Amino acid sequence: QVQLVESGGGLVKPGGSLRLSCAASGFTFSNYYMSWIRQAPGKGLEWVAYINSRATTIYYADSVKGRFTVSRDNARNSLYLQMHSLRAEDTAVYYCATTPTPDYWGQGTLVTVSS
Amino acid sequence: AIQMTQSPSSLSASVGDRVTIACRASQGIRNDLGWYQQKPGKAPKLLIYAASDLQSGIPSRFSGSGSGTDFTLTISSLQPEDFATYYCLQDYIYPWTFGQGTKVEIK
Numbered sequence: 001q002v003q004l005v006e007s008g009g010g011l012v013k014p015g016g017s018l019r020l021s022c023a024a025s026g027f028t029f030s031n032y033y034m035s036w037i038r039q040a041p042g043k044g045l046e047w048v049a050y051i052n053s054r055a056t057t058i059y060y061a062d063s064v065k066g067r068f069t070v071s072r073d074n075a076r077n078s079l080y081l082q083m084h085s086l087r088a089e090d091t092a093v094y095y096c097a098t099t100p101t102p103d104y105w106g107q108g109t110l111v112t113v114s115s
Numbered sequence: 116a117i118q119m120t121q122s123p124s125s126l127s128a129s130v131g132d133r134v135t136i137a138c139r140a141s142q143g144i145r146n147d148l149g150w151y152q153q154k155p156g157k158a159p160k161l162l163i164y165a166a167s168d169l170q171s172g173i174p175s176r177f178s179g180s181g182s183g184t185d186f187t188l189t190i191s192s193l194q195p196e197d198f199a200t201y202y203c204l205q206d207y208i209y210p211w212t213f214g215q216g217t218k219v220e221i222k
Contacts, residue, residue, distance in 0.1 A: 035211075045151075045159060045202055047211040059209035062116065095158055100149045100206060103170060105158035 002026035002104050004096050009109030016086050016113070022079040022096030022106055030074035035099065036081050038092035039108075048094070049081065064090075086113045117141050117205055121214030127222040134190040136217045138203035143183045147207035150179055150188045153216075154199045162201075163188065193219070 008020040022034070036048040049070040050059045058070055069082040079096050093108040118141040128134050138148065146166035151159040161170045163179035166186055176191040190197055198221055203214040 044216040045153075045204075045213045047204070047213065050209060050211070061210045097158075099159075100161055100164045100204070103161035103164075105160075108158060 004098075004104055004106035006094060006096055006106040006109035009094065009111045011112045011114065012086055013115050014087060014113055017082070017084045018086065018111060020081040020083070020094055020096075020109060020111070022081075024077045024079065027102075027104070029077040032098045032102070034070075034072065034079045035097050036070060036079075037095045037097055037099075038090075038111075039095070040089070040092040043092075046092070051079070083111070086111075088113050116210050117144065117208065117212050119203055119205055119212050119214040121201075121203060121217050123217060124215065125218040125220060127220045128193050129222045130193055130195055132193045132222075134193050134197075134219060136188045136201055136203075136219075138181075138186045138188070138214050140184045140186075140205055140207075144205045144207035146182045147205060148179075148181070148186050149204045149206065150177075151202045151204060152197075152199045153202065159202065190219075 003025045005023045012018050033052045035050050038046050038048050048061050051070045067085045071080045091113045093110050095108045096106045098104040120139045122137045148166045150163040152162050153159040162173050162177050167179045178189045180187050200216045200218045202216050
């Protein structure tokens with residue numbers, strides 16, 4: 001069955017870096033664009049980044065532009081989010097997703113930025 | 116960036132009630148809007164795409180309407196499993212933007 005499994009979250013100090021991964025299975029990963037979407041504790045959803053199927057088109061939310069980099073490895077069925085210069089306001093559960101077409105989501109990985 | 120304004124931010128309703136949630140875009144987005152349901156500790160789930168198309172597997176009591184700047188999600192007869200938070204998402208132009216959410220609680 002379709003699975004998206006995020007990993008790499010954890011506790012990091014302000015100004016630090018972290019790399020999230022998303023492992024895809026059960027569908028042809030290389031055919032689909034992917035997004036990262038995050039949710040701060042007790043808050044709403046925020047779209048973070050988009051990458052098309054061949055990684056030729058990438059977009060970022062203004063809040064992360066210049067600090068985050070999205071990439072993918074279609075041979076490994078994997079999506080990545082490299083995060084630098086992390087701030088307290090980046091604390092959130094990070095989801096990888098193919099939404100809206102098709103609507104596949106991971107379970108999320110928690111990133112906590114705190115000293 | 117396009118701003119998506121949902122209303123109300125929360126509502127209390129009873130099982131069997133008809134519930135309507137509104138979403139307004141700060142500029143026209145054609146019908147490039149989706150509605151999501153999220154339960155605590157879970158990933159969101161798409162209910163409606165392209166403003167009014169029902170996602171496969173979603174009960175027909177959910178419906179969406181609207182185009183341009185004003186959109187509506189309707190639950191025709193609220194069921195116990197529908198108590199959750201609902202979000203709209205515009206995918207017309209990047210950056211995609213979500214509404215702030217509407218929490219549907221039990222009256």
